[in-house]
Structure formats: structure tokens, C-alpha cells
Amino acid sequence: MVFTRSNLVKAALGPGVGLVLIALMWFEVIPAYQAYSVALAAVYAIVVLSVGLLAGWSGVWSVAHPAFFAVGAYFAAYGSGHQWPLELVILGAVASSALMGAFLGYAGARFSVLYIALLTLAFSLVSLEVINRWTGVTGGDQGVAVSQLDSALGLVSIPSGGAEAQYLAVLAAGIVLAIAVFGKSTGLRMRMVAAKAHPPAARSVGIAPEAQSALSFAVSAGFTGFAGVLLGLITGFVSPEPFSLGFGITLIAACVLGGVGTVAGAVVGGVYLAWVPTVAAGVSVPQPVVQGVLLIAALIFLPGGVAPFAAATARRVLGMSGRREVGSEHDAEHHAGEEGAPVAHERDRPDDHGHDGPVQDDREPLLVVDDLSVRFGGLKALEGASLAVRPGEVLAIIGPNGAGKTTLVNVVSGLIGGARISGTARYAGRNLVGTRATARRGLKIGRTFQHAESFSELTVVENVLCTSRWVNASDRARAAELLARTGLADVAGRYPAELPFGLQKRLDLARAMAGEPVLLILDEPFGGLDATERRLTAQQIARLRAQGAAVVIIDHVLDDLFAVADRVVAFDFGKPIGSGTPDAILRDPQVRSSYLGSVAAPAELPAVRDSGTAAVAVRDVSHHYGGVAALHGVDLDIGTGAVIGVVGANGAGKSTLGRIIHGSLRPSSGQVVIGEGDGRRIRASLVPEGRALFKTLSLRENLEVAGYAAGLKGSDLRARLDEVAEWLPERLRGRLSVAAAGLSGGEQQILAIARALMARPDVLILDEPALGLAPALVDEVYARINRLARDGMTVVLLEQLLSRALTSCHAVVVLHEGRVAARGQTTDPLFAERAERAYFGGATEAVLTTGLTIGDVNKLEA
Structure with missing residues (x-):
């Protein structure tokens, strides 16, 4: 949590405005009949804030919050009837709601957003049924009264339905809003957003999405339960009607109207919920119609919500752009560490005969992979892989597409769901197979991703800070130093989408380095970078090696990869096929064959006529x-x-x-x-990589879809289908009604070519x-392709x-x-x-x- 002047000013606005409103109510500047609406708006603001931050920070839309709201209200009713102190009622309501919320969050984390919404819907429906049937506590349809609640410390006495309850609701809302302002700068919020934005990348830095979902749901539900206690106090009576499923949907509408995930938007949403019945009555229009019109207008004209639109307008009027233009990644080059960091270095290499010998005899291997095999169903992605990596060594893993490289590093990283794994991958004596992915950070294992997977809703500095569970001043100082070392200090406050790709790759590396890894796995760190960016990346890798870290790199940019590698292991078809120094590995005939292919007899190609064009x-x-x-x-x-x-x-x-x-x-x-x-x-017709067939459709239907796309129909379509079917081998012509998923890989490829031929390219x-x-x-x-060539x-x-x-x-x-x-x-x-x-x-x-x-x-x- 950061107590900057800006944060303090923003946080003080909530309690400050609350105190002003209380004073206006006290001196009856706000009439008594309006004071109730102000207090009700304050209570609703807490609930809208809880729903909005849950959606904004964790990506979860909940319709279960009316149930948590009801828990708090009925706690107030039951507690007041049994002379419970105010503190016990609040604690019981918050704890009960938080526990139920944690259960929903953890259970729903394994499902998609749609299924989480359905789970919360089911919970809300069950809660309504419990309210209606548990008449001894809730009063059923008749409801139950709320009487006075006294503080156990003798500080206050809050009679229900009185001005004191209204004052408490307004002040409590102000305090909750202040907590939310400070919460935006905490590691808690950063980790929630990271888990939502990119679960695999979050796991790689020690963030468990399931735990974050449970925690965010618990906090949101707890505050909603607290709001329920306040509702019971200001109304003096609790019945099932305010907690209906319709109210849950209206809550979501209020979040969208105000601005999802914003504190000011929660205030707008609270005001909307409190006053829309009055507005509807004033214009003699049913309340659902007014709500629908307002929501439709907001979605069309203010898709971001009222509060973000107002803030953006204010910045434009005041001439505050709020952001500087980001420069080229080369503008930050001089920040990328000490100049002259070595890239090439003396190495103790293994011999040139393909033996996976030690780099330094006096160092025990840090990572030892032994006879590792990975299967996905019937597909064998990795078979009998064995290698060792020592501290202070840079190991390059190469191989053509589909060789098993990424599967190997995913096993080490723990990001290999749905696979059957045999063999071992021992790191510092511990078998990583079966170990949770989130445990890798504690083991000092870091990794980057091929496409620079960042947390898009966090700034550059927050992408680094989220790797710490509790962010303090020391963490921020270390993050600032790391960003300066990697050339990102000038863009620390920007979001990844605003950066050029080179800086995004550098951010991915900085986030992996934040945990001071002993083993760092880099997935294509040079891909997509220009020469200057690749040189800077090589300097970072050389510096990590000099600090004693073991680095494992996958890449296809072999010249840059070999410039930093001590040793190279080549894979093909899921098996290691060679190991040695960078100078020796490409002299290995089997390695060269895996990249270049084996020499085959030339195809009989037709002579090409000179068409002049x-x-x-x-x-x-x-x-x-x-x-x-x-x-x-x-x-x-x-x-x-x-x-x-x-x-x-x-x-x-x-x-x-x-x-x-x-x-x-x-x-x-x-x-x-x-x-x-x-x-x-x-x-022209394109047969894409991977074929992209419609697997659930039959062969004939796959061809017909292509014909429809080419504008063929009726007799023309049937004639073309017959022509293309004649091009197919006999075993496929007799199976046109079979689903494409039932074909072998080669048969699927032939079908994909036939589908492309439907357009007469x-x-x-x-x-x-x-x-x-x-x-x-x-x-x-290829015989089929050559036949097409011979046909012109x-x-x-x-x-x-x-x-x-x-x-x-x-x-x-x-x-x-x-x-x-x-x-x-x-x-x-x-x-x-x-x-x-x-x-x-x-x-x-x-x-x-x-x-x-x-x-x-x-x-x-x-």
C-alpha cells in the first residue's frame, strides 16, 4: 500500500464528503425525507463497489451479492432481537458472507465466466428459498423487524430507522471508499488482476488464480454483508423483496452505468439505485423501463461508464493529457545496464562428439531431466528426454516446429495440464513432476513466454511488483532498480499495450528476473526483435550467467542464440538427437537433417512455359x-x-x-x-498450417462449405464436388460421409488441399x-501436390x-x-x-x- 500525497487526498475525499453530508443532515439542510435516500445511496454504493471491483479486478460477474446483502440484513435483525452487540453483528455478518464468497470463488475458479455466473445464480436462488422457509429467523414472507444495536464498548447506541443509523451508513460508506482507493495500490489488487489477465503467466510468478478468485470473492462478499447490516439499521425492517434476483441484475447494471471497477463509479451506481424509483414515480413510467432506457443510453453513448467519461472530460478541459508519448525502445537503451556487458565468453565446453558432458566438473547439476516422456492422449509430445543444466550455464534447446521443446520447458515450469508424464525432472534434488506451478517462484525458477505475455491491465511497474505478495517500499525500490537495469524506467507508468514489442519482451524478462531466479527459462527471447534489441537481450542473459544463474533458452534465431549459449541440445519428434557446443551441433548430420530434411529424389516437375507475366x-x-x-x-x-x-x-x-x-x-x-x-x-486458395478442417463435419460437408464460400450452388456445386472427389484417393472417395476427425493426419492434409481446390484456384x-x-x-x-503441378x-x-x-x-x-x-x-x-x-x-x-x-x-x- 502506498501512502502518497495523491492517494491520501483521494482517500480523504470519501470520509470528508461523508462528514459534510452528515453535517448537512444534522442541520436539516438535507430534509429528513431526503436524508433516508442519501443513507440508502451510501449503502448501495458499498454494494456496487463490491460487485464492480470484483468484476474489474478479478473478471467475475456475480449475481449472488443480493444473498450476501441479505445475510448482513438478517444478522442485524437476529442480533438486535437477541441483544447481540453491534460489533458482534458486524463481525458475524462479514465473516459469514466472506466464507460463503470464498467458497463460491474457489469453486468457480475452475470454470469459465459463464459457469461462474450460473453458479452465483444458483446460489442466489437457493438463498431466496432459505429465506422464505427459515421463518424462525427470517420471518419468511412477512419479514422481521430490526431493533436497536448497542456497542459492546459503550461507544454508540444505534436505534434502527433513526438519524444515527443514517449517519453511520454515510460515514461507513466514506471509509469503505477510502479503503478501496488505498487497495488499488496494494499487491492484493495487482495479483488479482494478474490472475484474471493471464492465468498461466500468473502461475509462473507464484500467483494461484484459484486462491485469488476465492480471496477477491471473500472480500467483496464481506463488504456486501457489512452493507446488509447498515441496510437493516436504516430501514428498521427486513423482508425478502430487496434481495431478489432482479436486484442482482440491477446491481450489475448500476456497475456498468457508473464505471466498472472505479470508486467514483460506485457512488454513481449507488445514487442511481437509490433515486431511480423516485424518478420513475415522478415521470409515471414503470421503474424497469426507466432502468432499461438509462442502461441502453449509457452503453451506447458512455460505454466506459459515467465516472470514467466525466474524468476524461475533466482532463481534456483542464488540458491534462496525463501521459507522455512513448518513444522507441532504443530511447531507453542506455538504461539497459552497464555498457560493455560481455556477450561472448570463455566456456568449459563438452566435447564435440555429441556427449552431454559437464561444463564445469566441480559443479553439481542444478536441473537434471531423466527419461522424461509426455503424452497428450495418443500423441507422444516428448519421449526419453534427458539433459542436465549447471549453475552459471546457458543451455540452448533447438529443433524444428513440433520437436517437443516447449513441452519440455512447460514440464519444468509446471504449465503442462492434461498430460501423462513419466520420468523425472529434478531441480536442486526435488522432483518437479507433480509440483504445483505456483511453487516455482519459491524455488527460484522463472520463465518468459514466446509472445511476451504481460498483464495488460497492470502498468509496467505493477507487472513487476505483482510478483511480491505484500508490496512495500523495499519492493518498490527493487522494482525501480530492475526497470532501470532493463531499460524500462521511462515507461514504468505505462500499460503494456502502449509499448513497442521490443519493450514488451523486455518487460516479460524483467518480470521473470524480479524473483532473482536461480534457473531462468526463456522462450524465444530473440523472436521479433531487431539487431539492437537482440544485443541488449544477449547482454542481460550474459549478466545473469555471470551472476551464477542457469539459463535455458528456446529460440529459432540461431545466430543470436549460439552467441550466448555454452551448450546446445537438439530435439526432433519429441526426442533429443544431439548435444554439444554451438560450433559442433550444426555439424551433426542428424541435427542438420532435422532442420533441412533428408535429400530425396527430385520430383518430376513440368517445364514452365514463358507466359511473359x-x-x-x-x-x-x-x-x-x-x-x-x-x-x-x-x-x-x-x-x-x-x-x-x-x-x-x-x-x-x-x-x-x-x-x-x-x-x-x-x-x-x-x-x-x-x-x-x-x-x-x-x-488463389490457401491451405493453412494445421489444416483448419471442420472436424465434426463429414468430408463431403467440408468440401461443400468451401464451395458455398466460393459462390457455388446447385448443379455447379455438385459438379465441382464430383471433380474434386475424383482427385481424392479411392479410400477417401468411399468415405465422404465420415467425419473429418476420423481421418489420419495425412488423409486430413489431402482433404484440406481438396477443400482449397473447390474454389478452382x-x-x-x-x-x-x-x-x-x-x-x-x-x-x-507431395505426390498429390506434384500431380497438381503437372496439371498446370x-x-x-x-x-x-x-x-x-x-x-x-x-x-x-x-x-x-x-x-x-x-x-x-x-x-x-x-x-x-x-x-x-x-x-x-x-x-x-x-x-x-x-x-x-x-x-x-x-x-x-x-
Whole structure:
């Protein structure tokens, strides 16, 4: 909790306004008949605040709060009838409501938002039934009176329905609002928001979403129970009517109207609930109609709520932008730590024969993975994985897409739900298999995520602070120092979505470093970064190594990865296939084969006729996803009838280029020129990576859906369906009524291609058609693709395996980090070696291939 001047001023507003209102009521400036409405609005403000903060901080919408409200009111009635002291009544109401709320929060945490809402609905309905039947306590439909409550300390005596009860309600509301203001700066709120925003990332820093849900629900329910006691005191009578299901829905409407999760919005919502019956009576319109009109108007014209709109308007009028423009990530480069931090270093390496030898003989391994296997149903994601990591060592894990790398680190991180795991992963002598993910922070294990997963509703500094359970001045000082060291000090008060991607990746790293990890797992830390950003990241990794931390890195940017790695372990098809120094690992034939593929016999491709025009021309195309650069200045001509291979490691930009050629993605800059054939614009179809079939539909229905999308119907659709069915192998033609989920992987890939053919495309784009298939099925799929090429189809093949593209295409383009690193024709005996160097080495190969234009394949062959 932070007691800054701003916080103190904001918090003082609640009790201050409450005291002013009490004075106005005391001196009857506010008439007695209006004083009751003021007190009622104060009580409702507490309830709206409880519901709104639960939704805003934890993402849970509850219709159970009328039940907690009723618990407090009936506690007041029962307690006053049995001469309980005021303090005992309040304590009993708060504790009972909090316990029931904690149960709902914990039970609902494992479900979706919809199911939590249904759970709270069921609880509310059960509570109403209990109220109606437990007549000895509640009076049933007749209700029960509330009499005087006296303090056990002799401080106050509160007769029900009197001015004292009204004063207490107003002052209590002011104090609750002040508590909420201070609560916004606490670790409690940060951890609740983090658990809501990204549960896996929250678990990685020691935050259990179930516990946060239970805690937030308990606190919210407790304050609502307290408000129920105040309601009983100011009304002097409690009956079931105020606690109906309709009131629960009206509470949610009041939250939305005022502004979800805002303190000022709770006041607006409380006023709305207290005075809307009076307004409805004054205009002679039913209350539900007035409520509906107000809510619809707010949703249309003030979607954020009245309070946020008023605050934004005030800032504009006063000329307070409240935020500075964020600069480039390079503006903060000089804050990223001491300059000259070493990246390359002397290493005690294992031998070059693939043996997983020790880096330093005098150090025991920190992490030992032994014969680890992971299955998801019938899919074996990891098999017999064994490796060791020592303190002060940087271990790189490489492998093609689907090799099992992420599965391995997810086991170590504890983020591997729904899997059957065998083998062990021992960290500092403790087996991590079966250990809760949230325990990793206490064990000093940290991790980052591939896509810089941050807590979007927390500021940069709060993303770091939320890793502490109780945030104090020391935590804030350490967070400030860490942000300065990682170059984030200038953007500490901003939200992640406002930052460029490079700074978001740096924030992910800073959050992982906040726990001072002994073992740090980095998932693609170099992905999507430019050269300067990658250098800064490498400096941070080198500094962590120098401090004695063990670092495990997964990445596809091999040149940057190998610059910081002591040792490399390569995986393929869920198994380790090689281990050694960075210099030695890529000389391993099995490792090279996993990336580049095995050399196969060249396919019999038809000669390409010189048409003089390109089917598709890509001109200086670049593309960004937010702050992530996926493509840089790509030029490519696809000749009619050619088979063009676009090759690169995972993340090189192949899929982005394929979608741009297809037309389903508009590039950030540059131009795509579509040619014409037979007097019409050339059509393109895309077979996406992973196939994206409609698994519950039959083969015929999958094809029909594609036909409908292409504008076919009636006899045209039936004729085209028959044509495409003839292209299918016999075993699929006889199973058109079978659900697509029942096919093998290779059969599903063939169906995905057939579905793309329903549109009668001139250009067929295939994204990783062999991904995850057995060799025999790969051959069958490529035989089908070659048949299309021989029939005159223009094919763009997006492939990870270079050897497959070299044997299946007329020409190949190698992408590296979104740039064309090499290009040439596959009949050139020298091109394969250049393409291989470009695949691993990147842009340096562009110099070697200057003057080679892939352009039209006819020109290449000439």
C-alpha cells in the first residue's frame, strides 16, 4: 500500500464528503425525507463497489451479492432481537458472507465466466428459498423487524430507522471508499488482476488464480454483508423483496452505468439505485423501463461508464493529457545496464562428439531431466528426454516446429495440464513432476513466454511488483532498480499495450528476473526483435550467467542464440538427437537433417512455359503485427505454372507471406499485384498450417462449405464436388460421409488441399503440408501436390525443410527473420549450399545471391 500525497487526498475525499453530508443532515439542510435516500445511496454504493471491483479486478460477474446483502440484513435483525452487540453483528455478518464468497470463488475458479455466473445464480436462488422457509429467523414472507444495536464498548447506541443509523451508513460508506482507493495500490489488487489477465503467466510468478478468485470473492462478499447490516439499521425492517434476483441484475447494471471497477463509479451506481424509483414515480413510467432506457443510453453513448467519461472530460478541459508519448525502445537503451556487458565468453565446453558432458566438473547439476516422456492422449509430445543444466550455464534447446521443446520447458515450469508424464525432472534434488506451478517462484525458477505475455491491465511497474505478495517500499525500490537495469524506467507508468514489442519482451524478462531466479527459462527471447534489441537481450542473459544463474533458452534465431549459449541440445519428434557446443551441433548430420530434411529424389516437375507475366508479383512488402516486424521489403514474382518454395525456420515469416499472397492479409507496406488468366483475375486458395478442417463435419460437408464460400450452388456445386472427389484417393472417395476427425493426419492434409481446390484456384498456397506426418504420408501428400503441378497449377510451397523444397520446386526463396536471405533455381548445383548457409546464417547470404532474381521461373531456367 502506498501512502502518497495523491492517494491520501483521494482517500480523504470519501470520509470528508461523508462528514459534510452528515453535517448537512444534522442541520436539516438535507430534509429528513431526503436524508433516508442519501443513507440508502451510501449503502448501495458499498454494494456496487463490491460487485464492480470484483468484476474489474478479478473478471467475475456475480449475481449472488443480493444473498450476501441479505445475510448482513438478517444478522442485524437476529442480533438486535437477541441483544447481540453491534460489533458482534458486524463481525458475524462479514465473516459469514466472506466464507460463503470464498467458497463460491474457489469453486468457480475452475470454470469459465459463464459457469461462474450460473453458479452465483444458483446460489442466489437457493438463498431466496432459505429465506422464505427459515421463518424462525427470517420471518419468511412477512419479514422481521430490526431493533436497536448497542456497542459492546459503550461507544454508540444505534436505534434502527433513526438519524444515527443514517449517519453511520454515510460515514461507513466514506471509509469503505477510502479503503478501496488505498487497495488499488496494494499487491492484493495487482495479483488479482494478474490472475484474471493471464492465468498461466500468473502461475509462473507464484500467483494461484484459484486462491485469488476465492480471496477477491471473500472480500467483496464481506463488504456486501457489512452493507446488509447498515441496510437493516436504516430501514428498521427486513423482508425478502430487496434481495431478489432482479436486484442482482440491477446491481450489475448500476456497475456498468457508473464505471466498472472505479470508486467514483460506485457512488454513481449507488445514487442511481437509490433515486431511480423516485424518478420513475415522478415521470409515471414503470421503474424497469426507466432502468432499461438509462442502461441502453449509457452503453451506447458512455460505454466506459459515467465516472470514467466525466474524468476524461475533466482532463481534456483542464488540458491534462496525463501521459507522455512513448518513444522507441532504443530511447531507453542506455538504461539497459552497464555498457560493455560481455556477450561472448570463455566456456568449459563438452566435447564435440555429441556427449552431454559437464561444463564445469566441480559443479553439481542444478536441473537434471531423466527419461522424461509426455503424452497428450495418443500423441507422444516428448519421449526419453534427458539433459542436465549447471549453475552459471546457458543451455540452448533447438529443433524444428513440433520437436517437443516447449513441452519440455512447460514440464519444468509446471504449465503442462492434461498430460501423462513419466520420468523425472529434478531441480536442486526435488522432483518437479507433480509440483504445483505456483511453487516455482519459491524455488527460484522463472520463465518468459514466446509472445511476451504481460498483464495488460497492470502498468509496467505493477507487472513487476505483482510478483511480491505484500508490496512495500523495499519492493518498490527493487522494482525501480530492475526497470532501470532493463531499460524500462521511462515507461514504468505505462500499460503494456502502449509499448513497442521490443519493450514488451523486455518487460516479460524483467518480470521473470524480479524473483532473482536461480534457473531462468526463456522462450524465444530473440523472436521479433531487431539487431539492437537482440544485443541488449544477449547482454542481460550474459549478466545473469555471470551472476551464477542457469539459463535455458528456446529460440529459432540461431545466430543470436549460439552467441550466448555454452551448450546446445537438439530435439526432433519429441526426442533429443544431439548435444554439444554451438560450433559442433550444426555439424551433426542428424541435427542438420532435422532442420533441412533428408535429400530425396527430385520430383518430376513440368517445364514452365514463358507466359511473359507473373501470376502474382510481390513488391517491397513489409508487415508488422503491432510492434513485431514479420516481413521486411520482400520482392517475389511467381510465374504461371511454377512451383515456388518459400523456406525458413519457424518464425521466419513464411505464413505471413503466404497469407499476403493469398489476399487474406493486407501488408503494412508494399504492393501485391495479381495477374490475369483467361480474361479474369487470378484466384488463389490457401491451405493453412494445421489444416483448419471442420472436424465434426463429414468430408463431403467440408468440401461443400468451401464451395458455398466460393459462390457455388446447385448443379455447379455438385459438379465441382464430383471433380474434386475424383482427385481424392479411392479410400477417401468411399468415405465422404465420415467425419473429418476420423481421418489420419495425412488423409486430413489431402482433404484440406481438396477443400482449397473447390474454389478452382489458379494459385495454390500450401503452408507446411508435411507438418507432423509420417514419412510415407509425406510422400503421398507431395505426390498429390506434384500431380497438381503437372496439371498446370501454380503452387507456392511454404516449407520448413529445405531439402524437401529443393526436390519439389522449380525455385526456392530462403527467408530469415522476415528478409530474403537467398534465392535461386533448384537446378543450380551451387544453390543448395548457399541456401543452407542462408537458412542458418541469415541476411549475410543476401550479399552472395545479389543479382539472382527468382522473378519468373522462366528467366531462371533461361
